[in-house]
Amino acid sequence: MxxxxxxxxxxxxxxxxxxxxxxxxxxxxxTGVVLDQNNSPIPEAKISIATKxxxxxxxxxxxxxxxxxxxxxxxxxxxxxxxxxxxxxxxxVDAGEIYSxxxxxxxxxxxxxxxxxxxxxxxxxxxxANFNYNVIRTSGDGNTITFRIRYIDPVCLETYExxxxxxxxxxxxxxxxxxxxxxxxxPNLESNLRVLxxxxxxxxxxINDEPEITQIITIDEENYDFxxxx
Amino acid sequence: xxxxxxxxxxxxxxxxxxxxxFNVIISAQxxxxxxxxxxxxxxxxxxxxxxxxxxxxxxxxxxxxTSGDNFMGKGLKGKSGIDFRVxxxxxxxxxxxxxxxxxxxxxxxxxxxxxxxxxxxxxxxxYLGYEFLxxxxxxxxxxxxxxxxxxxxxxxxSSSDIADQYDxxxxxxxxxxxxxxxxxxxxxxxDYGYNISKTNINTPSTVEDFFSKGKYSTIGLGLVFTIGSxxxxxxxxx
Numbered sequence: 001m002x003x004x005x006x007x008x009x010x011x012x013x014x015x016x017x018x019x020x021x022x023x024x025x026x027x028x029x030x031t032g033v034v035l036d037q038n039n040s041p042i043p044e045a046k047i048s049i050a051t052k053x054x055x056x057x058x059x060x061x062x063x064x065x066x067x068x069x070x071x072x073x074x075x076x077x078x079x080x081x082x083x084x085x086x087x088x089x090x091x092x093v094d095a096g097e098i099y100s101x102x103x104x105x106x107x108x109x110x111x112x113x114x115x116x117x118x119x120x121x122x123x124x125x126x127x128x129a130n131f132n133y134n135v136i137r138t139s140g141d142g143n144t145i146t147f148r149i150r151y152i153d154p155v156c157l158e159t160y161e162x163x164x165x166x167x168x169x170x171x172x173x174x175x176x177x178x179x180x181x182x183x184x185x186x187p188n189l190e191s192n193l194r195v196l197x198x199x200x201x202x203x204x205x206x207i208n209d210e211p212e213i214t215q216i217i218t219i220d221e222e223n224y225d226f227x228x229x230x
Numbered sequence: 231x232x233x234x235x236x237x238x239x240x241x242x243x244x245x246x247x248x249x250x251x252f253n254v255i256i257s258a259q260x261x262x263x264x265x266x267x268x269x270x271x272x273x274x275x276x277x278x279x280x281x282x283x284x285x286x287x288x289x290x291x292x293x294x295x296t297s298g299d300n301f302m303g304k305g306l307k308g309k310s311g312i313d314f315r316v317x318x319x320x321x322x323x324x325x326x327x328x329x330x331x332x333x334x335x336x337x338x339x340x341x342x343x344x345x346x347x348x349x350x351x352x353x354x355x356x357y358l359g360y361e362f363l364x365x366x367x368x369x370x371x372x373x374x375x376x377x378x379x380x381x382x383x384x385x386x387x388s389s390s391d392i393a394d395q396y397d398x399x400x401x402x403x404x405x406x407x408x409x410x411x412x413x414x415x416x417x418x419x420x421d422y423g424y425n426i427s428k429t430n431i432n433t434p435s436t437v438e439d440f441f442s443k444g445k446y447s448t449i450g451l452g453l454v455f456t457i458g459s460x461x462x463x464x465x466x467x468x
Contacts, residue, residue, distance in 0.1 A: 022395040027344060027441060029434040049345075065388040069341040080437065082344045082395060117434045 032120030041075025045095035049081040052088035099125040100154040127197040137187035144183040147205035277322040288315040290452015294333040302444030305343040306335040319461040323361040347386025375403035399429040417454035
């Protein structure tokens, strides 16, 4: 019986531990320039080179940082990192909460970049704002509202296969739509969205199934408050 | 830059100290040994039958000092190290040896090297050299490595799930030591080694020079045990 338990442990141990093995005798470099939407350089943006792995049976994915660095005052960066041949190799550019985030993904199981260098070129991070919206019922019981918010999602994820951009798996500043209905079950809603500063949001609503009314809202404040009573 | 200057000044001062010590010992020996002939004085300096050894075993520790505009000088900081050497006297004071040791270093700039915290360099090399006998209780040896390998074990990643990563290199080492005899078969040593690490790391061409060569010096202290009192060739000749 003991032997069976030991054998089971011996078989399960490699499945439970997902060790990340970095390439020996290898370093890569990640280069590029971080700019804002006005083409001004963004200094101190954090560049993280990472790889992902499942954390064993029933576990989720864990991210492992292989190299880190920051952009200079002119926005340029050049970060040295270890290399991992993995299907979830990623480079993230993050300039804090006030800017959008950029993620480069590639399957490096069978790919090594030319001259061991990932040249990301110019990366544009757009300034973000909060869109705080309140929809409140003031007309009494029985009244309903349906509304739709159309906005640009401030996420840019580019997926490559080698040097070729995989457009099907790339998601960069795409349009998103939120549809909600309020009524007796949930008469009021207070929520917020992270949206691009300076961009327009379409807010369309219909009260008690009447013809739809559309409002175009230009986000010109870092905290934009919007209220609608019905 | 400040650290490089400090390191250079330490090295320079150590060289000056050894040369001065060497001159003082030679002068003292010449002035106090009027009874000896010039030939016998030279003989005592280069070799001595009474003080001949066959094997010595050296065990000690060292402090590594990285230097230069390379991945070691800019990215690593020496902490400590251990040494184990065995040398055999082939003919008189001419010796060959084998050494095994390790140097422990911390990463001081992750942006230049990658996301890790520590390195252990395993050092294994063969060497040859000559040992002078400048004074009654002192031995001054110079040595050079003839074939050496280094293995960098890089640890301290962002997660314990990341296995240790290894880099390899060839070693060129130039060193000297000063032994102080406490007894016939027991000595203390102080040594200095200048190490050039020629790495096998594959890197982008823009940083190839930075990673291809690393330089570090070691200043060590330890114990010496001796075995035998005749060199190898003399055992066959006499």
